[in-house]
Amino acid sequence: MSWSSYLEDLDGKFDARLRESRIKTSTYEEGRIVLTSIIGMVEAAFNLEVLDRLRRPCFIAVERPSAGGDVYLIYEVVSASPIHYQQLSMDVSMPKALRLDFLDQIYSMWGKTEDAWIDILSVYTGYVMKLSSQEPLFERDETFVPLVGARVYLLSNKAVDKFINVDRGVELGRLLGFDLELKVDLERLIKYHGGTFGFTGTGKSNLTSLIVRKIMNSLEDTRVVIVDVAGEYVISLLDLVAREGVFYSIEDFKSMPNGVEALLASQAVPETLVEALEPHGGYSLLEEWIEKLFDNDKVKLIDLVTPIPLTLKMILERFETLARDDNPANAEKGRRVYQRIIQLRREKNLPLEEPLLKLARHVPSLIDEVKSIIESEVPREQSTGKRGVKTKFESAAEAILETLERLEEVEAPAEGGGVLPEDLAKAMVSPERSPKLTVLYIPDPYNARVFTERFIKSLLEARKRQIKGPRVLVVLDEAQEFIPDRQRADDYTSQSNVAVEQLLRQGRKYRLHCWISTQRVAHLNVNAVQQIHSYFAGTLPRSYDRHVIAEAAGVSPEILDKTALLDVGEWLLISYKATRIRGVPVFIKAPDNEKILVDNLVKLSVES
Ligand SMILES: Nc1ncnc2c1ncn2[C@@H]1O[C@H](COP(=O)(O)OP(=O)(O)O)[C@@H](O)[C@H]1O
Ligand SMILES: [Mg+2]
Structure with missing residues (x-):
């Protein structure tokens, strides 16, 4: 093998040429999904060992001479089908005796005639392998057009290792078709x-x-x-x-x-x-x-x-912001609520960052007390009844009140x-x-x-x-x-x-x-x-x-x-x-x- 250990031909048994290369576009789901593949049709001399090898996943390399040295286009094999040229001319309209005769002939000639081959359907990976230096170089390149009739090789284990595996990578299973761990x-x-x-x-x-x-x-x-x-x-x-x-x-x-x-x-x-x-x-x-x-x-x-992790701290922060509002009425109300909640907190010695629902287990009146402090600043009937524009204070207060009401509906979690x-x-x-x-x-x-x-x-x-x-x-x-x-x-x-x-x-x-x-x-x-x-x-x-x-x-x-x-x-x-x-x-x-x-x-x- 003069062309290096990265290409393989199963001791000459894999004798294959590119027959056709085309772009295939398929549309699915009423046009919502459009998928494109670059298909390579390869024809290999019929050989049982080759056919067996192609049953397992493999990559093939299509030779492509170029000014910068030899390049190989890497395709992944999708399927391989054995073909005998006489089967192509066979027809079910033939008399049965003739048909059986045909079939006998075909079957007896697999592997013995030039007229049988293997059709290999493959798709382009988008990568080329360059063998100009010591190591193979894999590069993404979709600009190379392959030449019909070009020789095709199998990628060796060693090449696949270089192609797929990460140096010092973590092993995650065996690569099917290759004697290799995936890394x-x-x-x-x-x-x-x-x-x-x-x-x-x-x-x-x-x-x-x-x-x-x-x-x-x-x-x-x-x-x-x-x-x-x-x-x-x-x-x-x-x-x-x-x-x-x-x-x-x-x-x-x-x-x-x-x-x-x-x-x-x-x-x-x-x-x-x-x-x-x-x-x-x-x-x-x-x-x-x-x-x-x-x-x-x-x-x-x-x-x-406890569905809502509302804490005293969160409530206080909200009213503190309001206390600094440009509108003096908002600021005044905000300040009053803020101070009264601070006072409540001090009296009962409550932690700021515990969810209220948890605190309410120890201080059952807590949610009610917080609500009444806020409600004392929000004329309820006025804001719920009319569709008038709410003040910033009113919107904030109502959002918090609503959350507090939802908290009350929730069953308190077990101690x-x-x-x-x-x-x-x-x-x-x-x-x-x-x-x-x-x-x-x-x-x-x-x-x-x-x-x-x-x-x-x-x-x-x-x-x-x-x-x-x-x-x-x-x-x-x-x-x-x-x-x-x-x-x-x-x-x-x-x-x-x-x-x-x-x-x-x-x-x-x-x-x-x-x-x-x-x-x-x-x-x-x-x-x-x-x-x-x-x-x-x-x-x-x-x-x-x-x-x-x-x-x-x-x-x-x-x-x-x-x-x-x-x-x-x-x-x-x-x-x-x-x-x-x-x-x-x-x-x-x-x-x-x-x-x-x-x-x-x-x-x-x-x-x-
Ligand atoms: N890599 C594996 N090798 C051998 N057996 C496997 C492997 N992966 C899954 N199984 C077996 O297949 C069955 C289904 O696996 P599971 O992971 O529950 O499938 P899923 O989550 O896709 O429904 C389990 O009995 C599991 O042990
Ligand atoms: Mg599962």
Whole structure:
């Protein structure tokens, strides 16, 4: 092989030429999605070994002489079909005897005649390889037009390694079709947001767990927060929650007499996991681990009942601003309310930054007292009755009164109630106060949306004030619950959509990131999908879903259609940030998180 170890021809058996190159534009969904591919048709001499090799993912290189030295255009193979020229002239209208004779002839000649070949359909990756120096150089270049008849080679493992893998990257599975581990830049994988997309059971939660593991093992200074509506992650990451994490729920497992049992019963524990643990105690091993969580105070309560984190401080700030208003009447009223609330606060010795609802548990008259101070300055009948222009004071006072009234309608949370999403967010951005992993089990989608919206908003606010602190990744499995395309205020989907979109658009500069996962791309807010830079696509049975991903990820629909052949745990990865080369789709087999979990649960429980 004089032309280097980067091109391969299977000892001369892969004897192939470019037959045709064309641009193909396809329109889907009544013109809403337009996808373009540069298609390369290659014809290879018929050979069974070649045919076998082409069944697995591969890249091919089309030779292109140029003034600056040889260049190779890199295509990705979509499919390979064996063709015998006689089959082309066969016709079902032939008499049967003749047809069978034809078929016998064709079958006996595969591999023995020049008249059989392999048609290879491939799509251009947008990259060329230059072999002028010692190392191959991969560059994005769509200006080279290939020459029909040019020789075609397979890219060797070594070339693919150079093409795809990041130096010293984190291993995330095996590259299908190549004897290689995929190595990605994990930091960039999460930094630019990512997601897993595939039918139920393709392994999205498993892969998400695996990625969280990798983050915790190899990224310093990163916090992961998983909003779990399906009840999977405290189990799938149990060893990590026990070691460096915490589990929150809106059910108070801690105060239940059979908390361990109840917690385990609430989770979707895979049968395969219990089976794999059988030789080591099975279900009771899980119980032991959950018990450890309770013993180490890692099972906590989240408080969503307190819907509005209104504090005395927030009220005071509002009236203080009014006290400085240019309008003397506004300023006078503002000053009076401000002073009376300060006085109330002093008399009762109330903390300024606790939510009023919490304070109201100890001082039941509090909300009423604050209301009457404000109401004494707002002639109620006047402002509610007439449609006259409200003063600045009146608008502000009414907004606060309304909020206070809503607080009164809310059931007061249990004594010793849980943590507010706002407080969790504040703690998250300071490294001393946040565990590396936080799993929140919130099975009711409405509550999960409320939590997520309040958490993300506070996270962004906290980071805008104080830019320092760890990176935070928010994981939203079953993302269609949080960012559906149909949005309504009454089920809180509008609010959660706004918050998640904001995280996707602005998060990166505040070191806040998002990982989503869903089975139905069609039901997702497309704006959100387009903010993502790394896509793991599994089998997506509906063509619409594949087209949305193809469009958002900028790859050809032919490649996306190949996901139909993927097995559980196998993925098409398209990443614009985490692989060495932007946006080249690769197929991988991810390791099974469940295996890693079993190993760790057994190993660590023996150690402790
Ligand atoms: N990489 C993998 N290797 C082996 N088995 C896997 C892999 N990923 C998922 N599985 C198995 O497939 C099943 C479904 O996985 P899951 O992650 O729950 O799918 P999804 O979240 O897409 O519905 C589980 O039993 C899981 O253990
Ligand atoms: Mg899942």
